[in-house]
Amino acid sequence: MKVKSLSAKIGDxxxxxxxxxxxxxxxxxxxxxxxxxxxxxxxxxRHEVYLWPKGFNFEAYATVLSDAKxxxxxxxxxxxxxxxxxxxxxxxxxxAFPLIFPALKGRGAINIFITITxxxxxxxxxxxxxxxxxxxxxxxxxxxxxSCLSIYNMIIMRSFFYGIPDSLRESAEIDxxxxxxxxxxxxLPLSKPVYASLALFYAVGRWNGYxxxxxxxxxxxxWFPLQLLLYNVLNNQNSVEVAAxxxxxxxxxxxxxKSAIVMFSTVPILMIYPWLQRYFIAGVTMGAVKE
Amino acid sequence: xxxxxxxxxxxxxxKFDKVYFKRYWQLYAFLVLPLLYLLIFxxxxxxxxxxxxxxxxxxxxxxxxxxxxxxTGPVLQTDALKYFKTAFGNVDFRRALxxxxxxxxxxxxxxxxxxxxxxxxxxxxRFKKFKKVVQTIAYMPHFLSWVIIxxxxxxxxxxxxxxxxAIIAACGGNKINFLxxxxxxxxxxxxxxxxxxxxxxxxxxxxxxxxxxTELYEAxxxxxxxxxxxxxxxxxxxxxxxxxxxxxxxxxxxxxxGFERPYAMKNNLVTEVANVISTFVYKVxxxxxxxxxxxxxxxxxxxxxxxxxxxxNAISRKLGExxxx
Numbered sequence: 210m211k212v213k214s215l216s217a218k219i220g221d222x223x224x225x226x227x228x229x230x231x232x233x234x235x236x237x238x239x240x241x242x243x244x245x246x247x248x249x250x251x252x253x254x255r256h257e258v259y260l261w262p263k264g265f266n267f268e269a270y271a272t273v274l275s276d277a278k279x280x281x282x283x284x285x286x287x288x289x290x291x292x293x294x295x296x297x298x299x300x301x302x303x304x305a306f307p308l309i310f311p312a313l314k315g316r317g318a319i320n321i322f323i324t325i326t327x328x329x330x331x332x333x334x335x336x337x338x339x340x341x342x343x344x345x346x347x348x349x350x351x352x353x354x355x356s357c358l359s360i361y362n363m364i365i366m367r368s369f370f371y372g373i374p375d376s377l378r379e380s381a382e383i384d385x386x387x388x389x390x391x392x393x394x395x396x397l398p399l400s401k402p403v404y405a406s407l408a409l410f411y412a413v414g415r416w417n418g419y420x421x422x423x424x425x426x427x428x429x430x431x432w433f434p435l436q437l438l439l440y441n442v443l444n445n446q447n448s449v450e451v452a453a454x455x456x457x458x459x460x461x462x463x464x465x466x467k468s469a470i471v472m473f474s475t476v477p478i479l480m481i482y483p484w485l486q487r488y489f490i491a492g493v494t495m496g497a498v499k500e
Numbered sequence: 501x502x503x504x505x506x507x508x509x510x511x512x513x514x515k516f517d518k519v520y521f522k523r524y525w526q527l528y529a530f531l532v533l534p535l536l537y538l539l540i541f542x543x544x545x546x547x548x549x550x551x552x553x554x555x556x557x558x559x560x561x562x563x564x565x566x567x568x569x570x571x572t573g574p575v576l577q578t579d580a581l582k583y584f585k586t587a588f589g590n591v592d593f594r595r596a597l598x599x600x601x602x603x604x605x606x607x608x609x610x611x612x613x614x615x616x617x618x619x620x621x622x623x624x625x626r627f628k629k630f631k632k633v634v635q636t637i638a639y640m641p642h643f644l645s646w647v648i649i650x651x652x653x654x655x656x657x658x659x660x661x662x663x664x665x666a667i668i669a670a671c672g673g674n675k676i677n678f679l680x681x682x683x684x685x686x687x688x689x690x691x692x693x694x695x696x697x698x699x700x701x702x703x704x705x706x707x708x709x710x711x712x713x714t715e716l717y718e719a720x721x722x723x724x725x726x727x728x729x730x731x732x733x734x735x736x737x738x739x740x741x742x743x744x745x746x747x748x749x750x751x752x753x754x755x756x757x758g759f760e761r762p763y764a765m766k767n768n769l770v771t772e773v774a775n776v777i778s779t780f781v782y783k784v785x786x787x788x789x790x791x792x793x794x795x796x797x798x799x800x801x802x803x804x805x806x807x808x809x810x811x812x813n814a815i816s817r818k819l820g821e822x823x824x825x
Contacts, residue, residue, distance in 0.1 A: 224625055238655075245655065331548065333759075335549055354537075388527050478643045482639065486639070
């Protein structure tokens with residue numbers, strides 16, 4: 210390694226400085242929110258809380274955590290996310306695995322059949338009418354089935370499968386293994402990175418999604434996922450009704466409470482994603498770079 | 501001789517199929533569920549598109565609904581395109597159309613270069629641990645839902661007690677109404693998009709940079725090229741194919757539009773610039789129940805979107821790059 214000139218060293222530190230600024234911009238909103246959630250109301254009313262909590266307390270969290278409505282939504286959304294992730298991964302595998310066999314007859318036609326759905330969407334209303342005809346409106350299954358296969362994710366998985374040497378499966382086939390065995394014994398164990406990555410994508414999608422629930426579930430409020438509940442609470446939809454149902458005295462929520470609710474619904478994902486970084490980077494790269 | 505052999509094997513073709521299916525039936529069995537899913541949830545809805553040309557009647561098969569008509573006194577005048585005409589005569593729809601294109605274009609202008617610049621900056625970092633921490637932090641916004649990002653915006657950018665306005669006030673500036681003023685709202689919307697996606701978007705460029713031959717940099721160093729010369733003459737040309745493909749693909753989505761982001765971020769003060777096609781369809785279709793009108797709007801969006809996507813793909817392939825299929 211050559212000795213660096215002074216200007217190159219200064220340059221290095223300039224880039225470090227820029228990155229520090231960028232990082233601050235990324236986390237600042239969350240810090241602001243966390244500070245508000247841990248502060249006492251009267252400091253919030255006087256607009257004194259920005260980055261550090263004043264009148265430090267966990268009251269807002271205690272209120273949120275002891276509220277049956279949030280507990281329910283949290284548990285339901287967790288269950289929903291787990292189910293969706295498992296179902297989606299299964300569907301994605303079922304679709305991706307057969308398509309890597311060049312000898313599969315009709316593969317071209319199947320590929321076209323699949324690709325068309327990436328380009329043309331019937332639209333919001335036709336989808337709604339379909340759900341209505343399938344009796345999926347106001348039904349918790351509507352949060353699982355209609356989004357259980359993403360073709361984009363399927364392509365990522367297929368690319369990964371392509372990367373596994375054919376010789377591995379061919380030797381197993383010669384030994385008389387069925388395709389199901391080839392998949393379970395060879396492809397599945399070797400594909401942990403892509404499964405970790407896609408599991409994260411599907412789980413985050415379900416955890417953060419609220420559009421489908423908003424459109425397809427109106428009266429059966431017990432099936433509202435956390436984000437939809439959050440949307441309604443933050444936007445004070447039927448504030449009096451919400452407040453009454455949730456046992457809050459005044460309509461409209463205290464700032465600290467709002468902040469605590471947002472933190473409460475975000476922290477699970479923020480605790481998981483850093484550990485999967487290696488995998489999701491591989492997943493994203495796979496989807497775009499390789500065929 | 502070859503011909504004779506061909507004839508010889510033509511006869512037991514059925515037997516061959518049997519062997520084939522005995523061996524491959526499992527793969528077809530795997531495909532049943534996914535293909536059934538696509539058939540039901542992606543292809544079946546297409547039959548309801550015909551509602552765009554008909555008068556929607558509750559509890560009636562779409563095939564039996566009457567074609568769209570105008571009623572003048574006792575006279576019914578059939579016009580299948582009635583709802584397309586109605587849509588384009590509708591001020592709210594025209595506004596939503598303009599807003600969709602405007603927000604998507606601004607997203608592209610601001611949001612497209614951001615991850616490239618960020619990847620170039622990251623590439624200059626010499627401290628690997630620090631680089632990894634910065635990356636992890638920059639990916640964080642991608643994992644937040646739009647409900648939460650919208651809430652962060654209202655808290656952080658509030659005119660009275662928002663952090664940003666507190667800083668502006670402390671520096672002696674005038675407080676800015678970020679969310680209530682249409683122009684400022686657009687800036688906030690686009691800014692939130694950049695904030696959410698620049699880190700995530702950089703992943704692909706970093707992978708592309710990692711694929712550049714390091715010998716090029718060494719040779720350039722020997723020739724005395726500085727940091728920016730290398731960036732300009734090696735890194736950027738190295739990732740140009742990726743940039744071109746992603747740019748074209750993004751242009752293909754110019755008429756597209758998610759629902760969750762605009763719906764979470766809009767507020768009553770800025771509806772004239774914030775209402776896009778997806779939110780228009782939700783409000784007018786699912787809340788006001790103008791089913792035929794919004795199906796027509798959706799069809800219009802899908803067809804124009806398809807046109808843009810296919811064009812983008814064709815261009816991408818012409819340039820020798822890979823399309824998205």
